Amino acid sequence: MPLISQADIRISISGDDARIFKTFSLEELDIPSPFSVESCDLTVSYSTSRGLGIEGRADFSIDRMGEGYLGASASTRDGFALEGGFDFDSELFDRASIDLWYRDDQLGARGTIGIDRADKIRGIRSANITAEYNEGDFSAEGDVQPDIPGVQQAGLTVAYAEEEGLTIGGNLQLTANPAIRSGAIEVTVNKRGDDWRVSANGTAQPAIPGIDSQLTVGYDDGAFTAEFSGAYQRGMLSGRVTVGATNRAVGEDGRPSGDPLPEGALNIYGAGSATIQIAPWLQGTAGIRFDPNGEVTVSGEIGIPNEVEIFARREINKSIFSIAVQVPIVPGIVAEVGGGLGAVAGIGPGVIDEMRIGITYNPAHEEDTRVTGDAHLNVPADAGLRLSVRAGIGLGITGASATGGLDIGGTLGIEGMAEAGVHIDWTPSEGLDLSANLSVHAQPSFTFDIGGYISVRALGFSVYDERWQFASYSFGSGYRFGIRLPVHYHEGEPFDISLDDVQFDVPDIDTNQLLRGLIGRIA
Numbered sequence: 001m002p003l004i005s006q007a008d009i010r011i012s013i014s015g016d017d018a019r020i021f022k023t024f025s026l027e028e029l030d031i032p033s034p035f036s037v038e039s040c041d042l043t044v045s046y047s048t049s050r051g052l053g054i055e056g057r058a059d060f061s062i063d064r065m066g067e068g069y070l071g072a073s074a075s076t077r078d079g080f081a082l083e084g085g086f087d088f089d090s091e092l093f094d095r096a097s098i099d100l101w102y103r104d105d106q107l108g109a110r111g112t113i114g115i116d117r118a119d120k121i122r123g124i125r126s127a128n129i130t131a132e133y134n135e136g137d138f139s140a141e142g143d144v145q146p147d148i149p150g151v152q153q154a155g156l157t158v159a160y161a162e163e164e165g166l167t168i169g170g171n172l173q174l175t176a177n178p179a180i181r182s183g184a185i186e187v188t189v190n191k192r193g194d195d196w197r198v199s200a201n202g203t204a205q206p207a208i209p210g211i212d213s214q215l216t217v218g219y220d221d222g223a224f225t226a227e228f229s230g231a232y233q234r235g236m237l238s239g240r241v242t243v244g245a246t247n248r249a250v251g252e253d254g255r256p257s258g259d260p261l262p263e264g265a266l267n268i269y270g271a272g273s274a275t276i277q278i279a280p281w282l283q284g285t286a287g288i289r290f291d292p293n294g295e296v297t298v299s300g301e302i303g304i305p306n307e308v309e310i311f312a313r314r315e316i317n318k319s320i321f322s323i324a325v326q327v328p329i330v331p332g333i334v335a336e337v338g339g340g341l342g343a344v345a346g347i348g349p350g351v352i353d354e355m356r357i358g359i360t361y362n363p364a365h366e367e368d369t370r371v372t373g374d375a376h377l378n379v380p381a382d383a384g385l386r387l388s389v390r391a392g393i394g395l396g397i398t399g400a401s402a403t404g405g406l407d408i409g410g411t412l413g414i415e416g417m418a419e420a421g422v423h424i425d426w427t428p429s430e431g432l433d434l435s436a437n438l439s440v441h442a443q444p445s446f447t448f449d450i451g452g453y454i455s456v457r458a459l460g461f462s463v464y465d466e467r468w469q470f471a472s473y474s475f476g477s478g479y480r481f482g483i484r485l486p487v488h489y490h491e492g493e494p495f496d497i498s499l500d501d502v503q504f505d506v507p508d509i510d511t512n513q514l515l516r517g518l519i520g521r522i523a
Contacts, residue, residue, distance in 0.1 A: 020046045024058070032107060032136055034162050035060045038067070044080070057084070064165025064191050065089065068100050068109075088113050088131070088166070092189075092196045094120060098131055109133040115144075122222035122260075123148055123198025124189065127168075129158055146187060148200060149224045149247045149266055150174045156187060165191055174204055174217070178294055179245030179268050180226060181205040185217050197221045208243060208268065208294050209363070210234030215244065222260045223248055232272060232288075234296065235363035239274025243290050250292070267292045274298075276361065278371055278426065286359065298361040308355070310434070310489055313348035313380075316502055345483050345502055346382045353378060357424065371426040379438050380417055381483060420487075431491030439484040 023043040031037050041056035057071035068086030082102040086109050090096045098111020115127035129142030140158035156170040168189035174180055183204025189196060200219035204226050206212075210233055215226040227244030246256040250269040261267070270290035276298060277283050286298045354376035361369045420436035455465050484503040 023056075029058055031058075031060055034062050034065075034138075034160070035107075036063065042071070042082075054082070058082075062086075062160075063162070065160060066096065070100060070102055086111075089191070089196070091194075092121060092166075092191075093127070100133075106135060107133065108135075112142075114142075118147065121189070121196055121198060123187075123200075123219065124168075131158070144168055144170075144189075146172060146198070148172070148185075148187070148198070148219050150177050150180055150226075151185070151187075156189070172200075174202075176207065177245075177266055179207055179266055180215065181207040183215070183217060183226075185219065187219070208245075208290075210237070210296070211241075211243060223256070224260070224266070225256060232274060235366055236277050236361070236369075237274040237288060237296065237298070237363060238277070239272055239285075239288070241270055241272030241274070241288065241290070243268070243270030243272070245269075254289070268294045276359070278359070278369075284357065286361075295362055295364050298359055307351045307353045309349050309351050310432075311348055311350040313346060316345045316347070318344070318502070346380075347485065347502075348379060348381075350487065350489070351378045352376065352422070352424075355424070367428060369428055371424065373424045375422055375424055377420045377422045377434065377436055377438075377487070378417055379419075379487065381438065426491075432489070433491070434487070434489045436487045437484070438487055 022045075024040050029037050029040055029042075037058060037060045040058040042058045043055045045053045045055075047053065054072035057069050059067070059069045061067035066086060066088040068084055070082040070084040072082070080103075084100045086098050086100045088096040088098075092115070093113045094116040095112065095114040098109050098113065100109040101107075110132045111130070113127075113129050113131055115121065115124055118125050123146060125145040125147040127142065127144040129140050129144070131140045132138070138160045140160075142158065144156035144158070146156065151172050151174060156168050156172075158166070158168050160166050169187055171184055171186050174183040174185065176182065181204070183202060185200040185202030187198065187200040189198045191197075198219065198221065200217070202217045204215040204217050206215050206226075206228060211228055213228055213230050215228045217224075217226045219225075224247040225244055226246075227242065229242040230240060232239055232241040232243070244256075245266045245268050247260045247266055248256040249258045249261065250267055251257040254269055254271045256267075256269060268290050269292070272288055274286060274288050275283060276286050288296050288298050290296055352375045355373060356375070357371055357373040359369070359371045420438060422434050422436055424432065424434075426432050455462070484505065485501050
């Protein structure tokens with residue numbers, strides 16, 4: 001008998017009765033692995049008068065699985081046999097006992113164990129398992145129903161190995177929910193320290209808008225987390241986020257914490273930083289937060305570039321007056337007199353700076369987006385007046401002409417920065433609308449230049465043209481000159497300024513006095 005093959009047998013003779021017996025010690029029982037004998041007072045005897053007898057019991061255990069015993073069999077008609085039982089860990093199973101025996105030189109066990117209370121082990125709703133030990137192998141078949149958020153109803157397998165102990169596990173599919181489109185996890189139930197724990201790891205395809213990469217799924221002792229860190233793209237947002245789904249409450253720091261929520265409800269959590277392209281003219285960086293329902297909210301002030309150009313530079317030329325007269329003197333000779341006063345203005349580029357922008361934005365409801373704030377509008381502006389006088393003598397014959405004379409021109413110019421505070425109120429339907437009144441004024445001096453020219457033409461073509469600069473003088477400082485213009489910009493419409501928009505504040509120029517003073521300077 002392998003079980004007691006290492007024992008030495010004692011013989012006792014009393015009168016007509018011969019008795020063979022043995023009380024076994026721990027070392028003398030040959031129990032196969034993974035059984036470990038804990039105590040033994042088992043005595044086996046055979047008497048010529050009473051036959052086979054068994055007294056006492058042997059107690060043993062299996063590491064991280066349970067403990068059992070073997071004792072006298074109810075019947076000895078078939079020779080040496082032991083009967084007993086094995087109790088699995090009651091911290092794991094509600095129904096934990098199976099039958100154990102030794103007969104026909106083999107150790108065997110069989111029975112049904114199970115978990116009946118849903119709150120017994122976090123992560124397991126119920127279990128019903130048929131466990132068996134036969135010819136040195138442990139096996140278990142049955143049904144273990146998990147209680148993990150988002151997991152389809154499916155069975156888990158049960159196995160035992162000396163290194164891991166009793167393990168319940170399997171590959172389970174995840175059901176679709178507000179956070180997860182599909183996925184799979186590998187579930188294990190084993191003993192860690194004094195407690196049985198359910199854990200799982202896997203991956204899932206997210207159902208969170210804007211997230212295309214896989215979620216990393218984890219479950220440990222009731223806490224479920226599916227999380228992703230990486231690129232996020234949705235609507236006007238583009239950036240990087242950490243986002244996930246959990247069955248726990250979300251703390252003030254935006255991370256899962258505390259005990260699992262009742263009924264396995266899942267919360268979505270997360271935060272990050274993203275570039276938000278509010279409009280073609282406005283792009284900034286904002287913090288974003290994921291609400292428990294999966295929607296994204298951007299609120300508060302956003303950081304924006306130092307300057308935003310909203311329209312390009314425009315130039316305007318305006319003639320205030322001009323004259324050109326030819327006076328015949330004698331046949332073939334004419335006197336030419338010309339002149340004029342013109343104004344020129346340059347406006348832009350228009351730049352918004354010093355912006356303080358607040359935004360409320362949800363990609364799921366872009367139509368409700370609103371951007372409000374205040375900004376500083378800078379519009380570089382320059383303007384000038386050009387007063388010109390031209391006088392000369394011309395000689396003309398058939399097919400050819402020659403003209404020579406003097407040019408006197410005066411330029412009065414200013415440049416500066418037109419500034420205004422503007423309020424920004426932007427919605428997707430209305431766009432940006434800005435209105436401001438800008439003006440630039442100064443009291444500059446005229447700068448006059450005196451030059452000469454000769455122009456010869458023949459048969460309609462220029463034969464000779466030459467100009468000379470003789471002198472330059474500054475004159476006068478009491479001429480107040482400037483421009484005023486209303487600026488109106490509406491997003492999506494071209495920025496256009498017409499002559500009707502610009503008002504030139506032109507000084508009252510007494511040309512006779514100006515010329516007398518200029519001649520006096522030249523003389």
